[in-house]
Amino acid sequence: MTEPVLDVHLTPEDAALALRAEALAGLTAPAKWVSPKWFYDAVGSDLFEDITRLPEYYPTRAEREILEARSTEIATVTGARALVELGSGSSEKTRLLLDALRAHGTLAEFVPLDVSSSALVDAARSILESYPGLRVHGVVGDFTEHLGLLPGASPRLVAFLGGTIGNLVPDERAKFLTSLRDVLAPGEWLLLGTDLVKDPDVLVRAYDDAQGVTAEFNRNVLHVINRELDADFDTSAFRHVALWNPDAEWIEMRLRAAHPTRAHVGALGIDVEFARDEDLRTEVSAKFRRDGVARELASAGFTLHSWWTDTQSRFALSLSQATP
Numbered sequence: 001m002t003e004p005v006l007d008v009h010l011t012p013e014d015a016a017l018a019l020r021a022e023a024l025a026g027l028t029a030p031a032k033w034v035s036p037k038w039f040y041d042a043v044g045s046d047l048f049e050d051i052t053r054l055p056e057y058y059p060t061r062a063e064r065e066i067l068e069a070r071s072t073e074i075a076t077v078t079g080a081r082a083l084v085e086l087g088s089g090s091s092e093k094t095r096l097l098l099d100a101l102r103a104h105g106t107l108a109e110f111v112p113l114d115v116s117s118s119a120l121v122d123a124a125r126s127i128l129e130s131y132p133g134l135r136v137h138g139v140v141g142d143f144t145e146h147l148g149l150l151p152g153a154s155p156r157l158v159a160f161l162g163g164t165i166g167n168l169v170p171d172e173r174a175k176f177l178t179s180l181r182d183v184l185a186p187g188e189w190l191l192l193g194t195d196l197v198k199d200p201d202v203l204v205r206a207y208d209d210a211q212g213v214t215a216e217f218n219r220n221v222l223h224v225i226n227r228e229l230d231a232d233f234d235t236s237a238f239r240h241v242a243l244w245n246p247d248a249e250w251i252e253m254r255l256r257a258a259h260p261t262r263a264h265v266g267a268l269g270i271d272v273e274f275a276r277d278e279d280l281r282t283e284v285s286a287k288f289r290r291d292g293v294a295r296e297l298a299s300a301g302f303t304l305h306s307w308w309t310d311t312q313s314r315f316a317l318s319l320s321q322a323t324p
Contacts, residue, residue, distance in 0.1 A: 004124035004136040036283040062315035071100035082152030163195040166286035177300035186324035200244040207242035215240030230266030
């Protein structure tokens with residue numbers, strides 16, 4: 001087995017600077033927030049893998065159901081030579097696409113992008129073991145910043161799975177989709193995973209499971225801030241809250257102070273005070289409708305080609321093409 005090629009556009013120093021800047025902005029805002037990207041240290045990544053196996057958390061299973069049913073069709077329609085996966089993580093679901101593209105006879109290269117170099121190298125090596133002869137060209141980067149540096153032979157199929165696009169608010173989604181369209185050649189493809197609007201009770205349970213795994217995952221962001229920014233947040237002072245916002249049609253995850261509490265953030269030289277029941281918003285997870293997804297894709301320069309859901313219509317995969 002040869003080693004994967006790795007392009008590093010996001011170093012640990014870059015990530016540290018980004019965390020400092022975002023933490024300063026979010027922790028000093030009138031309505032405090034942190035970015036969900038900081039959930040995913042080694043502990044957070046393991047916790048999220050645990051979440052995907054919970055009975056309440058349907059998106060992973062629903063998306064996999066669609067991929068199992070439609071990967072051959074996706075390979076036939078796109079004829080992609082390179083599969084690009086944004087936010088690749090462990091790349092498990094992507095194997096369904098790799099298998100289909102290899103069977104179709106067009107696959108030459110896999111390009112996973114992730115912010116974590118260690119996770120990326122592990123995933124890339126695993127793919128190389130399973131797919132002898134496949135070129136694996138990993139990119140350590142942020143999909144909101146480094147799209148213009150993506151390699152890969154045309155035609156490329158870019159997979160953005162897991163409903164991760166829901167973590168972006170509408171302006172951020174528009175910027176992301178437009179930036180992606182700008183780096184794709186006309187006729188190249190985007191496979192997009194979107195969680196769908198449904199019964200709020202089902203949605204809230206998916207983000208507030210009975211075992212408390214999501215609560216632990218949510219509070220982990222404070223452990224990351226404590227470690228990386230020399231802070232002293234008392235994580236036990238915060239309760240996990242998941243709320244459905246019917247106007248924005250998204251789930252909000254928050255950490256709510258159970259009592260007045262203060263944290264010193266040494267790396268930023270600030271003290272952060274929370275009143276009782278004051279929230280720190282840690283994530284939004286937007287839910288979508290077909291017409292809204294089609295509209296956002298069209299505004300960014302994509303043409304919707306196919307739309308598939310799981311058998312319970314909980315989750316959707318859309319295949320769209322960069323418009324000439």
